[in-house]
């Protein structure tokens with residue numbers, strides 16, 4: 624995510640929703656969004672063993688288990704040290720994104736930045 628230790632293939636964090644987490648580097652992007660409400664279908668089991676790269680730009684967050692995978696990235700459980708908020712961090716390896724899809728990824732990131740999901744209980 625995007626969060627961590629990066630060359631051109633590394634991922635840079637890009638986050639929102641609960642904290643002041645730094646800027647990361649310029650090679651990848653990550654988004655931090657509130658975790659979905661309980662009961663939302665997830666694919667947690669299959670990704671338990673995959674570990675997130677703890678990007679310095681996400682120093683305010685502790686990244687945990689991988690809870691899902693999309694076309695270009697992985698989503699991890701995360702915890703905001705400052706607020707105690709549980710969030711989901713999506714890491715996208717920019718090097719893996721075809722140039723023709725980059726714009727779409729940027730649009731998704733903008734959407735996620737403005738997304739605020741509240742727990743219902």
Ligand SMILES: Nc1ncnc2c1ncn2[C@@H]1O[C@H](COP(=O)(O)OP(=O)(O)OP(=O)(O)O)[C@@H](O)[C@H]1O
Nearest residue numbers: 656657658659665666690691692693694695698711
């Ligand atoms: N905020 C969230 N809380 C909990 N789980 C999430 C959250 N966001 C994503 N996930 C999980 O991570 C998976 C991957 O999400 P991601 O947004 O990367 O891809 P997608 O939208 O499902 O697929 P694609 O990348 O093909 O569009 C989701 O299917 C879901 O299981």
